[in-house]
Amino acid sequence: AQSVSQHNHHVILSEAASLELGCNYSYGGTVNLFWYVQYPGQHLQLLLKYFSGDPLVKGIKGFEAEFIKSKFSFNLRKPSVQWSDTAEYFCAAGSSNTGKLIFGQGTTLQVKP
Amino acid sequence: EAEVAQSPRYKITEKSQAVAFWCDPISGHATLYWYRQILGQGPELLVQFQDESVVDDSQLPKDRFSAERLKGVDSTLKIQPAELGDSAMYLCASSFRDGNEKLFFGSGTQLSVL
Numbered sequence: 001a002q003s004v005s006q007h008n009h010h011v012i013l014s015e016a017a018s019l020e021l022g023c024n025y026s027y028g029g030t031v032n033l034f035w036y037v038q039y040p041g042q043h044l045q046l047l048l049k050y051f052s053g054d055p056l057v058k059g060i061k062g063f064e065a066e067f068i069k070s071k072f073s074f075n076l077r078k079p080s081v082q083w084s085d086t087a088e089y090f091c092a093a094g095s096s097n098t099g100k101l102i103f104g105q106g107t108t109l110q111v112k113p
Numbered sequence: 114e115a116e117v118a119q120s121p122r123y124k125i126t127e128k129s130q131a132v133a134f135w136c137d138p139i140s141g142h143a144t145l146y147w148y149r150q151i152l153g154q155g156p157e158l159l160v161q162f163q164d165e166s167v168v169d170d171s172q173l174p175k176d177r178f179s180a181e182r183l184k185g186v187d188s189t190l191k192i193q194p195a196e197l198g199d200s201a202m203y204l205c206a207s208s209f210r211d212g213n214e215k216l217f218f219g220s221g222t223q224l225s226v227l
Contacts, residue, residue, distance in 0.1 A: 004155075006155075009153075032213050036216075043116075043217075043218045043219065043220060044156070044204070044206075044216075044218040045218070046215045046216065049215075051213070090155050090156070094211075094213050096213055098161075098168060098169065098211070099144060099161070099163075099168070099208075099210070099211020099213050099214075100158065100161060100168070100169050101146070101158065101216065102158055103148075103155035103156045103157075103158075104155050105153075105154050105155045106153075106154065106155045
């Protein structure tokens with residue numbers, strides 16, 4: 001069955017701390033991977049995506065993610081978080097054939113100033 | 114920037130009643146999705162349309178839920194009858210082609226079933 005699993009439900013960090021959010025997927029066939037973010041009071045929006053090529057992808061606002069095929073993982077990282085990064089982060093996997101996109105359960109990140 | 118429009122923003126209903134949600138995707142977007150998001154969880158795909166055709170509705174509880182996109186533009190999601198467990202945020206999203214592209218999400222409809 002297709003599934004996306006996020007390791008941490010709630011993460012609390014101080015500003016300038018480094019961030020890594022875990023994501024593992026189970027998806028038959030060729031899969032594309034995404035991280036979406038939802039800032040307080042805003043819509044879900046795309047942070048970054050991986051389709052093929054360089055397994056290290058860079059997104060907006062200094063975020064990056066690394067695709068490790070052997071581990072079925074797509075972890076999100078940021079070297080130094082800011083208070084404005086407080087949000088909910090969702091990992092998602094999509095079928096390259098059908099475009100069906102499924103989401104993980106989300107990780108709430110709280111950054112303390 | 115163009116947005117996905119959803120209405121109503123909030124809906125309170127009693128169990129056994131019928132409810133309907135409306136979504137107008139970004140103009141020109143062929144793919145439309147309805148997701149359900151329970152508090153503390155990620156969005157769960159209910160139905161995916163490609164133009165007016167259903168691509169995936171494997172997670173749609175078809176005994177009570179229905180969705181249509183008759184002209185391949187706007188879409189309606191209906192629940193009849195509503196149950197207490199249906200209380201959730203119902204999100205609509207669209208993309209130009211499919212989920213391998215960027216999805217644009219609406220603000221959602223927050224449903225409370227009493």
